[in-house]
Amino acid sequence: MAIRFGIRNRLLFLVGIMIIFMGAVVSFFVYQASGTKNQMIDKVGQIMNADARDKIMVATTNMAASLGSAVEGMTTDSERVATISHLINNIRFEEDKSGYFFVYQETICRVLPTKKELEGKDLGGNKDVNGITYVLEMSKKAHAGGGFVEYVFDKPGKGDQPKIAYSMMIPGTDLWIGTGVYIDNIAEAQAAVAADLESAAARSLTIAMSFIGAGFAFLVLPLTIFLIRSIITPLKRMIGMLKDIAQGEGDLTARLKDTSGTETQELAEWFNKFVEQVHGIIREVAGNSAQVNQASTGLLDLATNLRGASSDMTAKSTNVAAATEEMSSNMNSVASAMEEFSINIGTVATASEEMTATIAEISQNASKAKDITGHAVGKATEASRRVDELGVAAREIDKVTETITAISSQTNLLALNATIEAARAGEAGRGFAVVANEIKELAMQTARATEEIRDKIQGIQGATGVTVSEIQQVSQVINEVDSIVGTIAAAVEEQSVTTRDIADNVGQASQGVQEVNENVSQAESVTRDIAKEVASVNEASGDIAQSAEAVQASSESLSGLARDLNAMVGKFRI
Known part of the structure; x- marks a missing residue:
């Protein structure tokens, strides 16, 4: 038996398609907003990373120039190291005071304000958790004209955290100076931005869904019900009249009446013309059936x-x-x-x-x-x-x-x-x-x-x-x-x-x-x-x-x- 898929069901199916389409559009915009959020988070990270790089590069460059001027004319390394140590030992920056300067001669530590016990030792073999020999890499960058090195280093109170450092040579000496900042705050800032963006997106989505739901409940649904009734009601009325003709005594003199002014009225008029033609054919058949009966008997x-x-x-x-x-x-x-x-x-x-x-x-x-x-x-x-x-x-x-x-x-x-x-x-x-x-x-x-x-x-x-x-x-x-x-x-x-x-x-x-x-x-x-x-x-x-x-x-x-x-x-x- 074939599945009946009437006009009412078709209209409801059309409304369902519209709802699915609106849901797909909303999902697309949510997906786009998620992609935009991720791009913004990445952009924030890039900006903060670039800002940190610029900050430590400017600080290191200025400090190297100042130290070069301060030790100019000194003839021994001990005098230069003592002067530099006196000038940078008490310098701290960043909100948590985790920023400081350090001075090396090749890979031998000369000035390290946070760990004085390491001064005079060769730290070229020190590696972070990823196997990076960060002192050796900073020495290479300094001798190459200056550069950045990213590595993992212990941060007081937080353990191993990602860090970025910049190193360059002190003019007029064989010493190089470097400084670095922890960039774990970049991830924290990205998480905060992500939370703010998600909150804003949720509010926007709630508002949009509220408007869409209100529009559907107060506009689309009533309009759909009106259209269904305006189409189905005349058709049901016509079906009732056709049942009266089909289930009655076969009264071919009966006619459909519809003054709605819609397509159903046109359908009723054409059906009445069809019944008139059938009426004429039945009259002719009734006249000839008697003759056929007589001929068949003979x-x-x-x-x-x-x-x-x-x-x-x-x-x-x-x-x-x-x-x-x-x-x-x-x-x-x-x-x-x-x-x-x-x-x-x-x-x-x-x-x-x-x-x-x-x-x-x-x-x-x-x-x-x-x-x-x-x-x-x-x-x-x-x-x-x-x-x-x-x-x-x-x-x-x-x-x-x-x-x-x-x-x-x-x-x-x-x-x-x-x-x-x-x-x-x-x-x-x-x-x-x-x-x-x-x-x-x-x-x-x-x-x-x-x-x-x-x-x-x-x-x-x-x-x-x-x-x-x-x-x-x-x-x-x-x-x-x-x-x-x-x-x-x-x-x-x-x-x-x-x-x-x-x-x-x-x-x-x-x-x-x-x-x-x-x-x-x-x-x-x-x-x-x-x-x-x-x-x-x-x-x-x-x-x-x-x-x-x-x-x-x-x-x-x-x-x-x-x-x-x-x-x-x-x-x-x-």
Whole structure:
């Protein structure tokens, strides 16, 4: 549901916006006044700081000039320091007597009226709480022609307070003089000024808010109430008259009356013109609604008759369609069965052809296997013969090695005898002994080599025997395989003849099934044509029935509309 935001609320909203705007303006001026106050406080601080600087600079400058004149012509530092101490020891200024002069030579204290015990000491390392070596800084400023140094120093009765000092050289000497003032009074003065300004601003704000509140209470609020009433009251009066027309008996002869001379009077005049136009339209509708009612009644009767005829036609065509559908279903079943039978026959024929080809391939492979086994038998026999020859050759080699072994043994004996004879011959037989020893070594090597050859020959003989035995077993297996392959080849040949007969019979059956399937397809096509024609008739009957229903529905709707129009027109007083 939409939120109602009427004219009264809009005017009140406008007044609220004005109040918020005035509050924003007042807040802005308060903010500006606060900024101005802060600027004034800062300005006061700057003025007082500048005044303090000017004061101590003038005092130090005058005192330095006076002291320079006083010590002029003195030749020793002690005379100058004594004179200066006598002149400045009792000088105090500021209301609290916190101002005084002090004299240093570089960073060595020469005259310090407030703490005599520090005179003669080097205070260059003294620092304040912020780490500033204030004596050293003032010495630098003095030697640079004079300058200010800000630091924190103990103030009697108040502890550490900010202080500003000025230092400069005393003319004609290597001494410098300085003085300083505490500037904590500047912060106190700023606080006092801030309090005065805040008090004045509060009084001004109170006066301004009083005037604004009085203006709102005695001017803005009454004027707003008057404007709201001057707008809302005529509108409420007009709304009341419109309710009388809307909630009454629909008296279109009634008219709004407003002589206020405002926009509401113009609105009432235009509304009266609108009601006059509606009055004329309602009179015309009342005249035509009766004719519409009569026409809708006749159209409803016609639609009822047409719907009955179309229902009879639909029933008859439905019976024909049912019979045709049943016949088509039977033909479809027959066609499906024949199609499935044809597929099965084709599958059997294909399988028979594949089996025939497979059997032929098996027959060829069996023949090849028979040839291969026969060839393998021959090769095995040849291998057995070769292995036998290898055994014979090995035995012959074994005999040769035995002969070589015997020869090497005899050679070894001869070499031993020769060695003995050479030893008997003494020095003359030494060369012969060397040769005999070499022959002995060769005979021993020959014996070892012959022994190795004999071992290998024996290994060959053993392997040859095993090989011959295995070749004989292989030959026996190959002969058995050859016999089995021959049996398989004969059986495959017989199966090939039987398979060819089956394939021929299956081909004839497949041809007959195809002829039957063609006849069934033709019958099914004729059945489908009949079904289409019956469906067309049924569809036409359905269209007629739907049209009749639509006409009947339109007639009923038109009749209802006519009744509604009569009822609506009856509500108005015309």
